[in-house]
Every structure is written in C-alpha cells, then in structure tokens.
Amino acid sequence: MTSGRTNGKGAIGGLSPLPLSGIRVLELAEGWAGPMSGMWLGDLGAEVIKVEAIQRYDHARGPVEAPEGLTSYPDKKPGPRPYDVSAPYVQANRNKLAITIDLSRPQGVALFKRLVALTDVVVTNMVTGVPEKMGIAYRDLVKVRSDLIMLISSGYGATGPYSRRVTMGGAMDGIAGYTWLRHYADQTPDTITYSTHTDVVTGMNNSLSVLMAIYHRAVTGRGQLIETSGVEASIQQVHGSLMDYALNGRVHTSPGNDHPFMAPHGCYRCKGDDRWINITVSSQRQWQALCRTMGKPAWSREPRFSTQAGRWANRGELNQLIERWTQSHDSIELMHRLQKAGVPAGAVYDQADAAHDPHWKARGAYQTVVLADGKSYPIATPPWTMDGRRLAVRRPPPAFGQHNQYVLGEVLGLGDDEIARLQAEQYIGDTPLGAASSGPLSNRDQTVRPSPRG
Amino acid sequence: MNGALAGLLVLDLTQGIAGPFGTKHLADYGARVVKIERPGSGDVARRLPPFYQDDPHPEKSGRFLFLNTNKQGVTLNLKDPTGAALLRRLAQEADLVVESFRPGVMERLGLGYGELSASNPALSMISLSDFGQTGPYRDYRLTELVAFGLAGPMYANGSPDREPLKFAENAALGIAALALANAAVAVAVSGKLTGQGRYVDLSIADSMLATTQNHPMSYFYTGEVSQRTGTAMRAQFLIGSFPCKDGYIAIQGAGRGEEWWQRFFRMLGQPELSKDPRFCSSQAIMEHGEDFDAVWYSWLMDHTRIEIFDAAGEARYPIAPVYTSEDIYNDPHFNDRGFLVEIDHPATGPVRYPGLPFRHHGSPPDPPRPAPLLGQHNREVLQGMLGLSSQELGQLAAAGVV
Numbered sequence: 072m073t074s075g076r077t078n079g080k081g082a083i084g085g086l087s088p089l090p091l092s093g094i095r096v097l098e099l100a101e102g103w104a105g106p107m108s109g110m111w112l113g114d115l116g117a118e119v120i121k122v123e124a125i126q127r128y129d130h131a132r133g134p135v136e137a138p139e140g141l142t143s144y145p146d147k148k149p150g151p152r153p154y155d156v157s158a159p160y161v162q163a164n165r166n167k168l169a170i171t172i173d174l175s176r177p178q179g180v181a182l183f184k185r186l187v188a189l190t191d192v193v194v195t196n197m198v199t200g201v202p203e204k205m206g207i208a209y210r211d212l213v214k215v216r217s218d219l220i221m222l223i224s225s226g227y228g229a230t231g232p233y234s235r236r237v238t239m240g241g242a243m244d245g246i247a248g249y250t251w252l253r254h255y256a257d258q259t260p261d262t263i264t265y266s267t268h269t270d271v272v273t274g275m276n277n278s279l280s281v282l283m284a285i286y287h288r289a290v291t292g293r294g295q296l297i298e299t300s301g302v303e304a305s306i307q308q309v310h311g312s313l314m315d316y317a318l319n320g321r322v323h324t325s326p327g328n329d330h331p332f333m334a335p336h337g338c339y340r341c342k343g344d345d346r347w348i349n350i351t352v353s354s355q356r357q358w359q360a361l362c363r364t365m366g367k368p369a370w371s372r373e374p375r376f377s378t379q380a381g382r383w384a385n386r387g388e389l390n391q392l393i394e395r396w397t398q399s400h401d402s403i404e405l406m407h408r409l410q411k412a413g414v415p416a417g418a419v420y421d422q423a424d425a426a427h428d429p430h431w432k433a434r435g436a437y438q439t440v441v442l443a444d445g446k447s448y449p450i451a452t453p454p455w456t457m458d459g460r461r462l463a464v465r466r467p468p469p470a471f472g473q474h475n476q477y478v479l480g481e482v483l484g485l486g487d488d489e490i491a492r493l494q495a496e497q498y499i500g501d502t503p504l505g506a507a508s509s510g511p512l513s514n515r516d517q518t519v520r521p522s523p524r525g
Numbered sequence: 526m527n528g529a530l531a532g533l534l535v536l537d538l539t540q541g542i543a544g545p546f547g548t549k550h551l552a553d554y555g556a557r558v559v560k561i562e563r564p565g566s567g568d569v570a571r572r573l574p575p576f577y578q579d580d581p582h583p584e585k586s587g588r589f590l591f592l593n594t595n596k597q598g599v600t601l602n603l604k605d606p607t608g609a610a611l612l613r614r615l616a617q618e619a620d621l622v623v624e625s626f627r628p629g630v631m632e633r634l635g636l637g638y639g640e641l642s643a644s645n646p647a648l649s650m651i652s653l654s655d656f657g658q659t660g661p662y663r664d665y666r667l668t669e670l671v672a673f674g675l676a677g678p679m680y681a682n683g684s685p686d687r688e689p690l691k692f693a694e695n696a697a698l699g700i701a702a703l704a705l706a707n708a709a710v711a712v713a714v715s716g717k718l719t720g721q722g723r724y725v726d727l728s729i730a731d732s733m734l735a736t737t738q739n740h741p742m743s744y745f746y747t748g749e750v751s752q753r754t755g756t757a758m759r760a761q762f763l764i765g766s767f768p769c770k771d772g773y774i775a776i777q778g779a780g781r782g783e784e785w786w787q788r789f790f791r792m793l794g795q796p797e798l799s800k801d802p803r804f805c806s807s808q809a810i811m812e813h814g815e816d817f818d819a820v821w822y823s824w825l826m827d828h829t830r831i832e833i834f835d836a837a838g839e840a841r842y843p844i845a846p847v848y849t850s851e852d853i854y855n856d857p858h859f860n861d862r863g864f865l866v867e868i869d870h871p872a873t874g875p876v877r878y879p880g881l882p883f884r885h886h887g888s889p890p891d892p893p894r895p896a897p898l899l900g901q902h903n904r905e906v907l908q909g910m911l912g913l914s915s916q917e918l919g920q921l922a923a924a925g926v927v
Contacts, residue, residue, distance in 0.1 A: 091714065092715075115707070142743040146747065162742050230862055231861040233858045235838075237842070242776055242844055242845040245774060245846060246775070246848050246853075247848070251773075253690070255683070264765065265775075268692055271736045272699065278707055282707060282711055283885065285710075290531075297886070303880075303881075306859075306864075308693075309693050310588075312694065312850045314878070315587060316854060318873060321575070331574050338674065340688065345752075347680075347688060351668040414666075417671035417675040419679055420674065420675050421681070422680075430660045430661045433661060434660045448745050449745050450742070451735055454704050455725055455727055456658075457723050457724070459724075
C-alpha cells in the first residue's frame with residue numbers, strides 16, 4: 072500500500088470501514104504524547120487533521136534547515152524539507168492529514184471554528200490556560216459544535232498547584248516514580264539514560280479517553296470536555312510499588328533487571344559484540360527445562376537452586392553460572408532453543424534485529440510507504456489485527472500543510488480565491504516561516520553505530 | 526452505573542497483569558466488567574506480591590486489588606462443558622469478550638469467536654496473547670523482561686559497559702493493556718453504531734513494538750541503530766536525572782534553542798549568564814562543558830528537589846523532582862486533585878489507590894468499588910443475568926463448575 076488517497080469524505084476506497092470511520096478529529100498538538108493521541112485515533116479509522124501554523128509548527132518536525140549527519144533523516148541528509156521527514160515526526164504522525172491555520176489572529180480562530188463545526192473531536196496538549204487565552208477553550212468551541220468532544224491533555228492536569236507548570240516526558244519520568252525504580256540496582260538514579268516512556272503512556276491514555284467519550288456520545292448524543300494528566304496516567308503504571316507503600320508503608324528501591332520472586336530473571340551476555348539474552352524462570356518445570364538445555368541437569372537437584380526461593384536468594388551466583396553458558400552462544404539461536412524447550416527467553420533486539428525479525432514480518436508489523444520526499448521506506452504499522460487484517464498505514468505522515476486545499480476547499484467549501492487570500496496573508500501555507508527552530512534536532516540524542524545486519 | 530462506558534457489558538476471561546489492567550480501564554469508567562475466574566485458585570494475579578501485611582492470601586494481593594477495581598467476580602470452570610455453555614449464554618448478553626488464553630484454547634473449549642458471535646453478531650472479541658494468534662513465535666512465551674528486550678528500547682537503555690536495562694515495573698504489559706483498552710472501546714463504538722462485531726488479535730509483543738520509543742525509523746533511514754550511552758553528554762543536553770541537595774531531579778531540556786537557555790539561567794537566578802560568551806549558545810556551552818558543569822552542579826547541590834521544582838515552575842523549564850512512592854502519596858498536588866482514592870476492601874480495610882488517569886467532565890463515574898472476592902458475584906450474575914435458580918446454582922457449585 073502506498074500513499075493514502077481519500078474519496079473526499081475521509082473514508083478510504085476499497086477497504087471495509089474501520090471502527091472510527093466517519094469520525095473527524097482536529098489535533099492541535101506537538102512533541103510526542105499529543106501527536107500520538109491523534110495517531111492511535113487515526114489508526115483506528117478516524118480522519119485526523121493535524122493543525123499547525125507557518126508561524127509555529129510541531130517541534131517534533133525539527134528545524135527548517137538542518138545540518139547533515141543526523142540519523143533523523145534519510146541517509147543523514149535533511150533534504151530541502153527536513154520538517155516533512157524527520158524521524159521523531161514520522162513516528163507519531165501516520166494516518167493523519169496536515170493543514171495550517173494561524174490561530175494567533177482572530178480571523179484564524181474564526182476559520183478554525185468553522186472547521187470545528189464539522190468536527191467530532193478536538194485534541195490538544197497545550198499548557199493549561201493557553202486555549203483560554205487563544206479563545207479556543209471548550210467553552211468557546213462548544214458554541215459552534217454542541218456535541219463536541221474536546222481533550223485537554225497536560226502534564227499535571229487542569230487543577231492543583233502544579234497545573235500551570237511545563238513538563239516533558241523526561242521530567243515526568245522523575246515525578247511519576249519511574250526514575251527512582253529503573254536504574255541499575257547498585258547505582259543511583261542519576262546514572263541512567265533518560266526515557267520518554269511517559270509520553271507513550273500519556274498518548275495511549277489520551278486516545279483511550281477520547282474513545283470512551285465517543286462511545287458515550289454514541290449512546291447519549293452528548294459530547295464533553297476531557298482533562299488528562301500525563302503524570303497521573305504514568306503513575307498508574309508503577310502501581311506495584313505504590314500499592315506496597317499504601318498497604319505496608321514500604322518504599323521500593325530499583326531492582327534493576329531483578330524480579331520480586333522469579334529467578335533466574337536477567338539479561339545475560341552472549342557471543343558477539345554487545346549481544347544479550349533475557350531469560351526468565353517462574354516455575355520448576357521451566358527451571359528443569361533450562362538446566363536440560365544448558366546441559367546441566369544436575370543443577371536442578373542442587374539444593375541451593377532446587378526451589379524458587381533458593382534460586383532467588385542465590386541469584387548472584389546463579390546469574391554468573393548462566394552467563395558462563397550464554398556467552399558462548401548466539402543470542403537469537405539461544406532464544407529459539409530455550410523457547411522450544413519451554414523457557415521464556417528473548418534476545419535483546421537492537422533496531423536492526425527488530426526490523427528484520429521473521430515473526431514481525433509475518434505479522435505485518437512493517438509496511439512500505441512513500442514518504443513526503445517521494446521515496447519508499449518501511450514504517451511501523453498499528454498493533455491491532457482486526458478480522459484477520461493488520462491495521463494499515465492508510466496515509467503516510469503528511470508533508471507540512473499538505474492538505475490545506477482538501478480541508479479548506481473540499482471540507483469547508485472555501486473558493487480558490489479565498490484560499491489564495493489566506494495564503495497571501497500568511498494564515499495558511501505549506502512552508503514554515505523563517506529558519507529558526509522551536510524544537511530539538513532529534514528526540515533521541517543517542518550515539519549510533521552501523522548495523523552489521525543492515 | 527455511571528461513567529462514559531455505562532451500558533457496556535464486557536466478559537473478561539483474562540488473568541495476570543496485561544489483560545486485567547486493560548479491562549480495569551474499562552471498569553473504572555463505568556463498563557460492567559464481569560471477570561470470570563477459575564473456581565478454587567482464581568486469577569494468577571491473586572498470588573502476586575505485594576501482599577497486605579506480607580500475608581500471601583488470595584484476597585490480599587495489592588497487585589490483584591489494583592488491577593480489578595470496579596469489576597464483578599464470577600467463578601466458572603470453562604473446561605467443563607456446563608461451564609462453557611454458561612459462558613456462551615452470558616456472551617449472548619455481552620458487547621465484548623476479552624480473553625488471554627494461549628492461542629487455540631478458546632476454539633478447543635468451543636468458545637471461539639465464530640461460536641460466540643453466531644447468535645449475537647454485535648459481539649466483539651479481543652484475544653490478547655504473548656506473540657499473537659499467528660506467526661512463527663505464536664507458541665513462544667514471554668514475560669515483561671522478554672517482551673521489553675525483544676520489542677522495547679532495552680538495548681539502548683543503560684550504560685555502554687554493562688548489560689541492557691529494563692524500565693520500571695511492567696512497561697510492556699502496561700502498554701499492551703492500553704492497546705487492549707483502546708481496541709476494546711473502538712470496537713464497542715462500531716458495534717454500537719453498526720450492529721456488527723469484530724475480532725481483534727492483539728499481542729503484548731506487537732503492542733510494545735508499536736510504541737514510538739523503539740520505532741526503527743532512524744535505522745530504516747541510515748542503517749544505524751541506537752546504542753546505550755549511559756550519561757555521556759547528559760549535562761550539555763540537560764537530559765536525564767541529576768543529584769541535588771536532598772535527592773535527585775529529572776530534566777528534559779535538550780536542544781530547545783536560545784530561548785530555553787535564557788529560561789534555564791533565569792531559573793538558576795543568574796540571567797546574566799545567558800549573555801556570557803561561554804554560555805551564549807548551545808555550541809558555546811558544549812565547548813565550555815567544565816565551566817557549565819561547575820555552575821549547574823553547584824546550583825543543584827545548593828537547592829532541594831522542591832526548591833528546584835519551584836524555580837523551574839517560575840522559569841517555565843521542564844524539571845521535576847525524582848519521587849518515590851512515598852513522595853507521590855505525600856505530594857500536595859496529587860492530594861489536591863484527589864488523584865489518590867480510598868477504597869475499602871474486606872481483607873485490607875480502607876486503602877488509598879492510585880486513581881483515574883483522565884477525567885470526563887460530562888460523564889463522571891461512580892465512586893470506586895473494590896476488586897471482587899473470588900466468586901463474589903456468582904449469584905448476582907448467574908441468577909440475575911441468566912435466571913438460574915438457587916438450586917441450580919447449588920448444583921453447579923457442588924459439581925465444581927462455579
């Protein structure tokens with residue numbers, strides 16, 4: 072499947088309707104969490120229109136002019152329009168249309184409201200208070216669309232002492248309790264790589280909250296305002312340690328790769344450069360299967376290791392013994408041997424391993440699409456298979472302002488002359504203004520190495 | 526029942542963490558979720574720590590109690606033909622069945638989607654599994670660690686000279702739960718609007734792979750893969766966690782341009798430093814890393830987590846304190862918002878749980894109810910929904926079906 076062409080009503084010709092077919096979403100969001108909220112809705116069939124401005128655009132697109140050499144761009148070359156293809160943008164914006172409207176001027180807000188009148192859902196992740204200032208708060212928009220569903224997503228929520236504070240995924244990681252729980256057990260929290268896992272959790276909670284409101288509207292006919300807090304959504308994910316505190320007053324420290332009771336449970340070095348395997352054992356049967364596979368059936372009778380409690384108490388020694396075995400084996404071959412013996416084990420995949428894995432190929436986890444630079448690339452698909460068909464990337468991540476003509480012309484019914492005027496007065500456009508970037512070059516400032524398997 | 530999903534009836538055959546976490550999202554927002562457990566032992570999560578007062582009693586698992594709020598609990602032996610027949614009758618009334626047996630088990634029990642939906646075409650079903658219902662690894666098994674290593678960003682997380690490191694608790698299972706809940710409500714919407722159900726095949730591995738943290742886009746672009754960096758370049762990029770006077774803070778301020786550096790030095794109470802030639806641009810700061818670290822670290826060590834958090838709030842800079850579970854429970858913001866909710870359960874008494882992650886202003890749910898005791902709602906569901914008599918229920922109990 073290549074680029075998505077619509078039939079003018081948002082539905083895709085030839086495919087059976089998706090669950091959210093006929094639902095239109097306007098997305099005013101930037102970064103990761105906000106755009107992912109819209110992405111999941113688009114994956115499930117909604118027509119998601121990403122609204123940016125030539126004066127201010129989603130910072131995940133990166134700068135207007137980027138240097139060569141960054142892994143965010145095809146062959147590390149940013150090309151003439153780097154903001155159409157930067158990897159952080161591409162990863163969170165499939166299955167969307169993209170338009171521009173300058174919402175800092177009243178005429179832009181008026182135009183936006185005309186679109187809202189034809190829209191089911193508005194998704195934003197602006198800081199609390201900003202939509203009110205711009206005149207696009209729920210109370211403003213519900214006047215033009217009485218059954219509107221509007222999501223206001225923020226880090227700390229719309230109420231409470233921190234509600235107006237800015238945040239990003241890497242900071243949410245700290246206050247949500249993740250940082251405290253995810254470093255090496257023998258080190259301190261300031262030794263780890265940052266993570267934006269909170270953004271992923273926030274985005275999926277956001278789309279879920281909207282889906283529920285769509286259900287409610289289907290039953291009652293009523294729309295509503297939804298308020299989400301990315302931090303609170305993230306806190307839910309570490310409920311194990313929170314419940315232990317609530318029940319017993321106990322404060323957890325970071326276990327590293329250890330498990331509260333499983334042993335062995337760890338990441339072991341394999342043959343080759345920086346190759347690893349995870350092995351986890353939760354039953355006597357799995358333990359015996361592991362011992363047999365290692366060629367050490369006697370270990371399963373070793374008193375120190377014969378019970379789960381014994382293995383856990385002696386896990387340091389056990390881990391060393393296992394690693395002595397794994398380090399002479401290929402991680403992927405060993406995974407298959409252990410899995411076939413009934414032991415939950417998995418190689419630690421780098422991105423190349425994940426991209427070439429035969430299981431995910433068979434599952435349709437990737438699809439080749441034509442991106443905005445006119446070239447074909449593999450891209451990840453949505454995770455769901457419905458009625459035997461993997462949900463698809465129906466529309467590749469759109470170029471900046473790509474759908475101005477379709478949305479303003481066909482959906483809103485503006486004439487060509489009016490669209491030309493909007494363009495002349497810089498309400499709309501397909502090129503960001505100026506060279507200054509509001510955003511990071513890449514959300515993953517990590518070193519990379521060429522893949523031997525590439 | 527109130528809440529956005531009021532009126533939605535879900536039969537939940539899942540157990541453990543990922544499935545019940547997914548259906549908890551539905552139950553917490555007003556869906557009627559009937560949780561089907563095996564008679565006798567029940568959900569395996571009843572045997573997972575932490576336990577109230579460390580007593581490994583099946584009604585005292587904090588894990589189970591959290592994951593099963595607002596659900597109704599029914600015991601039913603699905604391997605018994607009578608039990609399977611009762612489930613088929615319940616499925617006539619339901620909007621959605623969610624199951625997490627190993628692939629093929631539901632068909633063997635005579636409970637495949639075709640059979641359940643034959644006389645209820647609006648019924649949808651979601652099968653949640655480790656690797657999916659198809660594909661070469663269909664019968665492989667995973668745990669959180671295995672899923673996170675294969676499908677998550679584990680390879681690039683940690684120090685370059687050490688083993689890759691997982692994230693906190695159950696990142697992959699929690700993501701799968703959210704992917705499950707999203708699909709559940711989506712198919713419920715289309716079932717409601719079109720009268721036509723759907724069958725969803727969802728795996729924990731696919732869910733984790735599909736999150737943007739591990740998209741191989743930069744690999745597809747360049748043939749290069751992300752690697753573990755530890756804390757290299759951390760200070761100059763202002764990313765990650767740093768020590769301070771009384772603990773640690775977390776920050777994500779990387780590469781956001783000159784305006785962000787102005788905010789940064791304003792936060793430090795030294796706005797003039799943004800004009801210092803050593804610190805006037807990202808490039809200059811990179812070149813004067815030691816000078817920069819001296820300013821930054823000495824300010825950190827002079828201030829507490831909360832002082833830094835407040836200064837960042839004033840300067841509009843993304844920093845937060847590194848919290849423990851105790852810090853979260855004692856924080857004024859989460860308490861002011863009512864995020865932590867008290868739930869009374871017979872085995873534990875009233876306990877404060879992490880509450881709802883989002884709020885529907887037009888459809889607030891009812892106050893939360895505790896997780897069900899094993900078989901607590903057998904009578905209410907089997908008599909109320911299926912019209913069984915007390916005598917029939919007694920016979921089923923005696924036969925070990927419920």
